[in-house]
Amino acid sequence: MEIPFLSPHPQKIRSNNKTMKLPMNISVKSNISKDPQLIFLKNDLKQLGGVKILSSGGFQISLMKQKIKAKSEEAYTLEITSKGAKIKSNSNKGLFYGIQTFLQLFLLNEDGKIPLVLIEDCPQYNTRSFMIDLGRSTFSFEYIKRIIRILSRLKMNTLHIHLCDDQLGGLRFKKLPLGKENPYAITIAELKKIVTYARKYHVTIIPEVECWGHAGSMIYHYPELLGGPGMWGGASFAIGEKLYELFDKVFDELIPVLEKDCQIHVGLDEAIWILCKSIPEEKKKEYTPSTLVQRIYEILESKGKKYKKNIKMHLWADHGGRPIPKHIQDKVVVQPWMYFECREDDITEKIKRFSGKNKTPFLMGGGMSSRHYHGHFGATKIWCEKGMKSPNVEGVTICMWEGNDLSSHMAGLYGGANCAWNPKAPNLNYQKNDTYREKSYGLLEWYMRTWQQIFQDADTEAINEDRGPEVNRGFFCWGKNAGKEVAPTANLTFERDMTDAENMEQ
CATH class of the missing domain: 3.20.20.80 (Glycosidases)
Incomplete structure (x- = not known):
């Protein structure tokens, strides 16, 4: 499957050309107390993607604020597998940007499928x-x-x-x-x-x-x-x-x-x-x-x-x-x-x-x-x-x-x-x-x-x-x-x- 046109395009994308059917039952969790990014993601999935948000189970998206090797606080990693997606960053801002990339992969598909990828991304300019x-x-x-x-x-x-x-x-x-x-x-x-x-x-x-x-x-x-x-x-x-x-x-x-x-x-x-x-x-x-x-x-x-x-x-x-x-x-x-x-x-x-x-x-x-x-x-x-x-x-x-x-x-x-x-x-x-x-x-x-x-x-x-x-x-x-x-x-x-x-x- 060809990766959708992502805007902006990530620095590194690794893909084995595998896909999965677009999941419509999704749960979202974060390791941050009262994470505002969680609210943004849930609302977008419901309003833009017609997704049913579960309290647990289904396709799970994890937002993880933790130390990653990166030059910028805005950097993030995004991994999508058949079981779920993990977005990691040193900052809330990086998590937010990782969410934007996930949403584009999820919503800009043409055949009802989402690619399984590993993305490592950060901006060129601060x-x-x-x-x-x-x-x-x-x-x-x-x-x-x-x-x-x-x-x-x-x-x-x-x-x-x-x-x-x-x-x-x-x-x-x-x-x-x-x-x-x-x-x-x-x-x-x-x-x-x-x-x-x-x-x-x-x-x-x-x-x-x-x-x-x-x-x-x-x-x-x-x-x-x-x-x-x-x-x-x-x-x-x-x-x-x-x-x-x-x-x-x-x-x-x-x-x-x-x-x-x-x-x-x-x-x-x-x-x-x-x-x-x-x-x-x-x-x-x-x-x-x-x-x-x-x-x-x-x-x-x-x-x-x-x-x-x-x-x-x-x-x-x-x-x-x-x-x-x-x-x-x-x-x-x-x-x-x-x-x-x-x-x-x-x-x-x-x-x-x-x-x-x-x-x-x-x-x-x-x-x-x-x-x-x-x-x-x-x-x-x-x-x-x-x-x-x-x-x-x-x-x-x-x-x-x-x-x-x-x-x-x-x-x-x-x-x-x-x-x-x-x-x-x-x-x-x-x-x-x-x-x-x-x-x-x-x-x-x-x-x-x-x-x-x-x-x-x-x-x-x-x-x-x-x-x-x-x-x-x-x-x-x-x-x-x-x-x-x-x-x-x-x-x-x-x-x-x-x-x-x-x-x-x-």
């Missing part, structure tokens, strides 16, 4: 992230919860939430005016619930607050902080003490709702460098892009102490890199990006530039740009294949910029999740005589649609219902509101005397 853009589109509380469930099915362990941009403020603060102009913004209270909900599915939330460029929705409320336009339009902050005072307040509201060990992305890309005009000439040399990174880092450190949180700061690498003070280079995570498969040379150059034993840890930025209106994972595949030997790579982020249409972009997440877990998986190999990838991408989407039909969290109609109206770059796309702005921030223009500005594209 961080496997998906990014959604609340700064240019709308994501409801229920929609984000659905995305978290989809990520967990694909063994993705991080959701990067880009909270604000020029067009929209996607988070409504309680004490600050930010986000109150956007009727679709999630609240601080909802973000706290999202963090808690994600934890159940072994997903970490990384919120992003733009701290230099892409600042239009924040400057809407604080026009005195306008420095000038951004690199691609929009707005950049004027750098100075008033800006740092604002971010002290922003992070004072944001950090309390996060986990004890948390990560925060601070943007810092695609901006124009200009200082507040109130800064005396003799003081200007104290304000540089490097000290900007330092000051934001210090604000986060102070909030970490105040709220007893361990905070890791992330920032975009920008087009030419980002100057980071030497004494914090090993304490932050920098993220270069490229979203186009045709720019493989650029991806290769960036991996070479950022890789090194004594260099700053980095995340690879793949996924889909604002010019990808359908799912694409070609660039993600290149990042993941070429980053395998880097000693300081943390993982990869699959970005979905500017829109909220996950259904159309699902192949980018589905294929990218495969790359992030196992870049050398045989089911990711491009077919021969397929110059334009038409056969290869089409086949992967065929498998993806079968997966979606079984795992209904990823059902297209359900996704679209939770999503609501499609929004791109702050404007409704279709229907009676087509072309109308979501919030007044969506169509702002910013002008200022740029005589002293310095373009930091490098």
Whole structure:
């Protein structure tokens, strides 16, 4: 029997080509008291597989948290015999991932049989992230919860939430005016619930607050902080003490709702460098892009102490890199990006530039740009294949910029999740005589649609219902509101005397 298309594909599968009839009377046990994984598995077997759950006997599935030889806490082993299945891992997270693989073997069969296999599996990358853009589109509380469930099915362990941009403020603060102009913004209270909900599915939330460029929705409320336009339009902050005072307040509201060990992305890309005009000439040399990174880092450190949180700061690498003070280079995570498969040379150059034993840890930025209106994972595949030997790579982020249409972009997440877990998986190999990838991408989407039909969290109609109206770059796309702005921030223009500005594209 051929092994079903597994997503993501395990590192090692041993099979003697034997099968058994799909068991419909199953008992499940765990050596963990009140094991939450037990509940997930029972519910999925009943709801998705029509299985009768027994208190004992029948085909027995054993969840065993115990020491196994593995490089990652997310590793697991799965053995299926004619008598039952055993899933072993050092952690609850590993057991959960083993369950996902078992469910695919159980549910994605075509002949009513399940293969008898031994699987040894672990991820290539520790961080496997998906990014959604609340700064240019709308994501409801229920929609984000659905995305978290989809990520967990694909063994993705991080959701990067880009909270604000020029067009929209996607988070409504309680004490600050930010986000109150956007009727679709999630609240601080909802973000706290999202963090808690994600934890159940072994997903970490990384919120992003733009701290230099892409600042239009924040400057809407604080026009005195306008420095000038951004690199691609929009707005950049004027750098100075008033800006740092604002971010002290922003992070004072944001950090309390996060986990004890948390990560925060601070943007810092695609901006124009200009200082507040109130800064005396003799003081200007104290304000540089490097000290900007330092000051934001210090604000986060102070909030970490105040709220007893361990905070890791992330920032975009920008087009030419980002100057980071030497004494914090090993304490932050920098993220270069490229979203186009045709720019493989650029991806290769960036991996070479950022890789090194004594260099700053980095995340690879793949996924889909604002010019990808359908799912694409070609660039993600290149990042993941070429980053395998880097000693300081943390993982990869699959970005979905500017829109909220996950259904159309699902192949980018589905294929990218495969790359992030196992870049050398045989089911990711491009077919021969397929110059334009038409056969290869089409086949992967065929498998993806079968997966979606079984795992209904990823059902297209359900996704679209939770999503609501499609929004791109702050404007409704279709229907009676087509072309109308979501919030007044969506169509702002910013002008200022740029005589002293310095373009930091490098």
